[in-house]
Amino acid sequence: MPDLANTIVKYCKGLKHLRIHYPHRIMDDTALKKLTELKNLECLILDCLDELHDESITAISNNCKKLKRLEIPYCCIRRSINDELLCSPSTLDELSKLQYLEHLDLNDVGNLYDSTIIAIANNCKNLKSLDIRSCTGITETGLNALTNLENLQKLNVSHLDITTDSFLIKLKGLKELHCDECKEITDAGIIQFIKNSPDLEKISVRLINNITNVMVIGANQATEIRTNEKFKNLQKLTLRGLCLDKLILQEISEATTLVHLNIELHKKHIEFPLFDKLVNLEYIEIEFTKLENLESLEINDECLSEKAIIAISNNCKKLKRLKLVGIVVSTGIDNDDELSSPSVLKDLDICSISDDITETALVALTNLENLEKLNVSYLDKITDSFIIKLKGLKELICEGCKKLTDVGIIQFIKNNPDLAEIYAVGIDNITVDLVIAADQATKNRTNGIILRLRISNKSIIEASKSIIKSQWLAVTS
Template structure:
């Protein structure tokens, strides 16, 4: 006789749900909604939480709900701009009173929780020193602190960080805004550098108190000099990574000192440095360098030959904006021949690379996993086919702003499949055609990420070719592709999670097709799609049952009544972004927020 089966204990359910979570992050939503017990079990699996400031409710309930959180990210998305270099700037860098008080309250709530945090981020916000002291005294195990894009960052902030979090191993203080609204130069001159930004003194304090520091990002701190590098190299003997972009006062002397004294250094990211002034002794001392990122630098062949001679364990090499006249094919060929085990390679903005030279170099790249060849105008799709054939481990290819589609495919070359390729970025290739996309689809049958934004020559026909062959697509961007109004019919896109169609030709018919075929869609960007109305949105919201974010900025045919319907008809929605001129009232916003959906303007939101 069959015996009764007792229910599984919680630890068994946790193993099951954890496995589901590893397969796909949305797999826990259905179990968590089925019963309170499963909700309790799935809550224990969450380890990261992002909190947007200001919030309309205390976060202590969330902190109690997820007892195993080890990472929290606090962020303000207010009045953000991106410059051409991709750096964030704030049109109004100071937090308003509501944001400032809310941030202080949230920091104290985190400090008063019983969480065992390992990682904490204040990116885009502002530090409150007293609450930070309290938090540091109670969160003894925080080893990663991210303070990038802070509204203000000064030496006294670093002193508090160093004193309150002595176990830090990774510190990011990159690109502080430090904009006090001063217009008169003489007013600025009355302030010492330490009052308006981070100086060498602040870094000296950090290096003396954080002896276990391993990784630090100093990018964008304009007052720092070689003195900071000397202090870090002398005091932080475990230092493995340092980033120094846009630190205009750092010189070759400081770089040489770091290479000679920081014997554990494995990653170096710099710009505006004349590498022609480095010597072979400095390079030979850097025995553990695996990642080298060099931007806007004087980068002659002589330095490449020093790298060859040094025989360092290089795995990742990024050479961007390298315009030195003696940076030649001979130098890069010699380097790649030496480091045939290279896994990541980026060469941007150079004319020395052609389809012929890349064909020769590809024989040295058999171990390559990622390659970026951006803004190399002499490269066509022929280079892509060559890489796909000769680099069997290649997973990620970026060839934005090249001559892709410019006729290289007409040359006699074997077009073979490479099932390892998962990601392809062809952004801003004006000559890319539907016929070329059909060939690419044949080469990449297992593609998961595709970006063809600003490729004005393609239509839905070319996208349909690709999607039919690559049904595993998870992320697709067709931004500013006005010729694409639809993504085709008749085939399921069961894996698509992120669809960026801003300023494309997508209309209601296109949304109907997306709703019918992309049931696991999470993020949808329709910014500037003039053909979108409530008709198409109803189709999306009805069929995409786990949709979380949607951007409707500049969708002029979408009214507040439609937004109201969206919030209350699709419980999974967490964020709707609208034009500034089409915002809900304060009472409506709070009502939406109580329902779990944040409705915000383009100025305070981030595009999905």
């Protein structure tokens, strides 16, 4: 849409923040290059970008001199001349011209190599946040260059097998580190990294087999001498795959203002009263992967019995997100309507929760006035009559809810004008009528929100290309 780009550049000369969802659907390279003429642009985010041509990278690097944030994740860089994948890294190296850059997201960029990382490390001295997870073209040479970024506070190197202890212990001054599935990392490296980073607030080390309780003990000892008081500034805690001593959990709960908890529970935890302590908690993610055979058990707090549900409702008044994955609740599931009391709850995930959940409990969810995102995947009791009662949602994930039909989903779309995504994969009852109705329901949107309808029927997806007239609808798998 060159005309749209021309209009934006002409009338929005002072624009500082620009975010484009699915840019390849609404504009070509010519339009994107035109937008780089916005001389005051400080933030450019290109969401869900499949590919980007080298001329666009050059235009961004040469024209957007004031840029502080750039996000171009999940894309491959291609040549503008012949559309081939870019093998030479020289074009991406030009991003190092953005000397005011503070936040850079290159997550899963297919052809990112050492030379680009080295150029950025040498020239983008203001960089505070860098995401290069899954960028497998990088070697140890590129990683080591990052130690030159003295202002770096947040780094994501997840899914990079080249991330080792020797790299971690060279990092200084970080506040947040993500190194999930970095299989070469050990307790020793993480402990030394924590010692070297006195202001560290979050470290995510999920799915690393080498990690043991030794790491937790070492982290506890390393933080004892903190002058900012142990755990006081801790806001996010991710400890999946570990079994913490309950005395450590007790100390954390009493000292911290923890707002984000992601913990894989073990039988040793079931007697620990956690939720009545963490009154500032905003995010909970609990997975009972260690209790695979649990069917009915009288437990306290962490495993979601009636008492735990009531404790969450009564004490976690700031709760914004609740995720309960694969849980079998012992008795009294109707007490799930207690969850309607956290007035600020925005994000609820009850995917694959016990089949014992009743329709009464589901109806209680409609009382959550601030709810924006709901995941009810694989719940057999999810029907049209339930989803048409939902209002104000921005995202609904209902994968595998086989009782849903076109009729219910269409009415749900009409009832939720700010809806941005429906994930309805694995529902056999969906037909092309859903696409037709969604097209009609979104064509007059004035809020600028694109509805992404995700389904699994490839023939319907293909047919939608000739059906959709609305610029506010995208149908994908």
